[in-house]
Structure formats: structure tokens, C-alpha cells
Amino acid sequence: MADKPTVQPHKGKLGILLPGMGAVATTFIAGCVAVRRGLSNPIGSLTQMGTIRVGKRTDKKKPLIKELVDIAPLEDVVFGGWDLFEDNVYEAAIHANVLDKNLLDSIKEELQAIKPMKAVFDRKYVKKLDGPNVKEADNKMQLAEMVMQDIENFKKENGCDRVVMVWCGSTEIYIEESEVHQTVANLEEGLRNNHHDIAPSMIYAYAAVKTGVAYANGAPNLSCDVPAMVELAKQTQTPIAGKDFKTGQTLIKTIIAPGMKARMLGIEGWFSTNILGNRDGEVLDDPDNFKTKEVSKLSVLEQILEPELHPELYGDLYHKVRINYYPPRGDNKEGWDNIDIKGWLDYPMQIKVDFLCRDSILAAPLVLDLALFLDLAKRSGMGGIQEWLSFYLKSPQTKKDLYPQHDLFKQLEKLENTLRHISGEDLITHLGLDYYEE
Numbered sequence: 455m456a457d458k459p460t461v462q463p464h465k466g467k468l469g470i471l472l473p474g475m476g477a478v479a480t481t482f483i484a485g486c487v488a489v490r491r492g493l494s495n496p497i498g499s500l501t502q503m504g505t506i507r508v509g510k511r512t513d514k515k516k517p518l519i520k521e522l523v524d525i526a527p528l529e530d531v532v533f534g535g536w537d538l539f540e541d542n543v544y545e546a547a548i549h550a551n552v553l554d555k556n557l558l559d560s561i562k563e564e565l566q567a568i569k570p571m572k573a574v575f576d577r578k579y580v581k582k583l584d585g586p587n588v589k590e591a592d593n594k595m596q597l598a599e600m601v602m603q604d605i606e607n608f609k610k611e612n613g614c615d616r617v618v619m620v621w622c623g624s625t626e627i628y629i630e631e632s633e634v635h636q637t638v639a640n641l642e643e644g645l646r647n648n649h650h651d652i653a654p655s656m657i658y659a660y661a662a663v664k665t666g667v668a669y670a671n672g673a674p675n676l677s678c679d680v681p682a683m684v685e686l687a688k689q690t691q692t693p694i695a696g697k698d699f700k701t702g703q704t705l706i707k708t709i710i711a712p713g714m715k716a717r718m719l720g721i722e723g724w725f726s727t728n729i730l731g732n733r734d735g736e737v738l739d740d741p742d743n744f745k746t747k748e749v750s751k752l753s754v755l756e757q758i759l760e761p762e763l764h765p766e767l768y769g770d771l772y773h774k775v776r777i778n779y780y781p782p783r784g785d786n787k788e789g790w791d792n793i794d795i796k797g798w799l800d801y802p803m804q805i806k807v808d809f810l811c812r813d814s815i816l817a818a819p820l821v822l823d824l825a826l827f828l829d830l831a832k833r834s835g836m837g838g839i840q841e842w843l844s845f846y847l848k849s850p851q852t853k854k855d856l857y858p859q860h861d862l863f864k865q866l867e868k869l870e871n872t873l874r875h876i877s878g879e880d881l882i883t884h885l886g887l888d889y890y891e892e
């Protein structure tokens with residue numbers, strides 16, 4: 455067991471920078487402002503509302519997480535970001551149509567003051583979007599340097615002590631890991647040579663990690679999930695985490711599947727389909743962009759169910775995921791799951807789930823927790839992949855050759871034990887061996 459890390463106490467302001475200021479980002483920012491003003495509650499956020507058991511069960515100690523570890527308070531946070539559209543956060547939030555206009559109007563001035571910086575954007579990677587607020591340069595390295603300059607300027611203008619970055623931009627087209635992603639040297643050469651396999655999200659990630667700014671990726675793009683970025687993160691002692699916020703259907707999937715598996719109930723088929731009508735849905739309507747999402751969504755069941763260990767229960771599982779763009783629903787997605795399960799003596803049964811969720815309402819607290827925990831990790835000297843943040847992610851980034859952990863409850867255990875470790879508390883294994891006591 456490693457020694458308890460030394461945590462630099464938080465001081466001054468923390469900047470949270472978001473490439474992509476659409477539905478998720480604006481719901482997150484407006485939500486934090488509303489919570490700060492006492493207008494609403496930060497429901498869904500562990501850093502704001504979660505408690506954690508420490509010590510023995512008989513100790514009855516369950517402090518708030520933010521009392522156990524030194525998390526930056528919401529009052530100290532300032533927000534910024536980039537987008538290819540020029541709308542300020544108030545306008546973008548109105549456009550996203552997630553939050554009530556009355557709420558947005560009550561915090562209008564603060565939201566209007568947050569304007570997106572010019573984006574690193576290329577239509578090749580998100581075919582359905584085009585906007586005017588875009589940087590121009592001869593090559594991708596210059597674009598990365600412009601982002602580094604933006605970060606520096608933002609820090610100065612807002613008097614920030616530290617900044618973290620969370621990608622809230624669109625899902626880009628599917629790109630496979632290739633030679634250019636293998637080493638920092640290859641990546642930097644690729645940036646100078648405008649290599650096709652370096653998408654804009656990777657340019658932001660490079661700019662962040664190179665300058666020691668912790669980075670999390672809320673979309674399924676490769677972004678920081680390549681060996682070169684892991685190497686760079688180690689060099690600069692920068693925490694990284696990805697990919698793809700675990701919100702609606704996949705959240706439910708990683709809650710139900712471990713339960714079925716725990717009881718050794720078989721699953722023959724899992725059909726998941728969604729309708730959604732926000733800009734994310736529009737982008738995902740393009741097959742190349744959907745492919746990136748599909749790969750991220752499909753991986754979870756295999757790891758949880760381990761069909762290779764239980765071929766009679768999960769060997770023939772048919773798993774299908776569909777996303778359909780349906781404008782009338784806006785951000786209020788509907789996700790259906792039909793699960794064909796089997797029990798004692800192979801008798802078939804079915805489970806139907808119809809989750810009428812709100813995409814950005816589920817994602818916003820994840821942005822907050824990822825940002826605040828990344829800042830904590832950075833102040834605790836924890837560089838590289840932050841696997842303990844898998845809890846928030848659909849397709850968790852792990853060390854090479856390790857499989858990701860998808861089971862929500864195992865992910866929570868890892869997150870909580872990491873917090874106990876950071877604060878010098880004993881880890882909890884839930885193994886009370888009191889049967890042997892006199």
C-alpha cells in the first residue's frame with residue numbers, strides 16, 4: 455500500500471475549462487451558478503452531496519466527502535471554454551433548451567459574461583456542424599500552442615491558481631489508434647505534419663497535458679486515451695481520465711447487469727434503443743460519428759458478464775445498441791431496453807426498461823465531480839490515468855493490458871477507497887471476520 459499522498463491545500467480560484475459549450479456544458483455552468491446562489495440543489499454530485507463511511511461500522515462515521523478530502527469549494531470556481539459558435543453561455547443554454555428560462559433569466563448576467571474562445575475545429579471530424587468561431591493556423595501544433603496561450607490568458611484574466619479541462623464537445627468520427635499515437639515524439643511530429651488521425655479533441659488534450667492541466671474526456675473520442683498521451687501525462691505529472699460520460703442507458707446497464715451476474719441469471723439478448731433530439735443526437739445521426747459512440751456503448755456487458763467464464767449463461771448474448779435522432783424530444787431522451795434473461799432450468803423471462811431521462815441533467819454533475827476530483831488528484835501528486843474515476847465513464851481508460859472495470863458498484867468501491875487513501879483512512883474491504891472472535 456502506497457503512503458498517504460501529501461495533498462496541497464486548495465487556495466485561490468480554480469478554472470474549469472470546457473472545450474464544447476453546448477447542452478452539457480451550459481447545463482453544468484448554469485447549474486453551478488444556481489447552486490452557488492442557493493436557488494437549487496446539486497443532485498447527482500458526489501463531491502457536493504455524497505457521504506463516505508470511514509473507520510469501523512461501530513464508529514458510525516459517515517462524513518460528507520467534501521469534509522473528508524480537500525475539494526475546491528464551488529464558490530472558488532470560474533468557468534470558461536471554447537466553441538465554434540459565438541453564443542455566450544446564456545444564449546447557448548437557451549438554445550439547448552434544457553433548463554427553465556426563468557431560472558436562466560435569474561442568473562442571466564453571470565452567464566452572458568462567459569463567452570467561448572475560438573475553437574480548434576475541423577468539419578472532417580464532425581460533419582454535421584459548421585460555425586464561425588474557429589482558429590486558423592498552418593498546422594495542428596500551432597493550434598495546440600494557441601490553446602496553451604488561451605489557457606494562460608484565462609488563468610491571468612481570472613486570477614486562477616489552477617485550471618482543469620473537461621471535454622464537453624461533440625463526438626468526433628471514429629478513429630483507430632495508430633502509429634502517430636504511440637509516443638510523444640510521434641504525436642508531436644504528427645501535430646506539425648497535420649496528421650489526419652489527430653482530431654481536434656486530441657489537440658486540446660495535448661495542450662492541456664503538456665502544460666500540466668488535468669484533463670477528462672466526456673465523449674468517446676480517443677483524445678487522451680492513447681499511449682502518447684499517457685506518456686506525456688507521466689512526464690508532466692498530469693491526471694487524465696476518459697472516456698464518455700456514463701449517464702442514461704449505460705448507467706442503467708451497469709446497474710442491472712452486475713445484479714443479474716451476481717445471482718447467476720443468464721442473459722440471452724439485450725436490445726437498447728434511444729430517441730433523442732438534441733445537437734448531440736444530430737451529430738450522432740452520422741454513421742461515422744455514431745460508430746465512435748457504438749464502440750463505447752457495446753463494451754460494457756462483456757466485461758461485467760465474463761461470457762468466457764460462464765458460456766452457458768452469457769455465451770450467446772446478442773447485444774445491440776441503437777441511437778435515433780428524433781427532434782421533437784430535444785434533450786429529453788427516451789431509452790428503451792429489452793433484456794431477455796433466463797433462470798432455473800433455462801426458463802426465459804424478460805425485463806423492460808423505459809428510461810425517460812434528461813441527458814444533460816444526468817451529465818452536468820459528472821462534469822463537476824470529474825473537474826473537482828481531477829483538481830484533488832493534481833494537488834495530491836497523482837499523475838497519469840485516474841482509474842478511480844471510471845465510476846463516471848462509459849468506456850474507462852485503463853493502463854495498457856488491463857481490462858476496464860464497468861460494474862458501477864466496484865467502480866464506487868475503488869473511488870471511495872481512493873478517497874480514504876488520500877485522506878489517510880483505512881481502506882474498507884467489507885470483510886468483518888467477527889465469527890472467529892471469542
Ligand SMILES: NC(=O)c1ccc[n+]([C@@H]2O[C@H](COP(=O)([O-])OP(=O)(O)OC[C@H]3O[C@@H](n4cnc5c(N)ncnc54)[C@H](O)[C@@H]3O)[C@@H](O)[C@H]2O)c1
Binds near residue numbers: 477479583672700
Ligand atoms: N449528455 C449526456 O448524457 C452525454 C453522455 C455521454 C457523453 N456525452 C457527450 O458529451 C458531449 C457533449 O454533449 P452535448 O449534449 O452537450 O452536445 P452539444 O452538441 O449540445 O454540445 C457540443 C458542443 O461542442 C461544440 N464543439 C464541437 N466540436 C468542437 C471543438 N472541436 N471545439 C470546441 N467546441 C466544439 C459544438 O459546437 C457544441 O456546441 C458529446 O460528445 C456527447 O456525446 C453526453
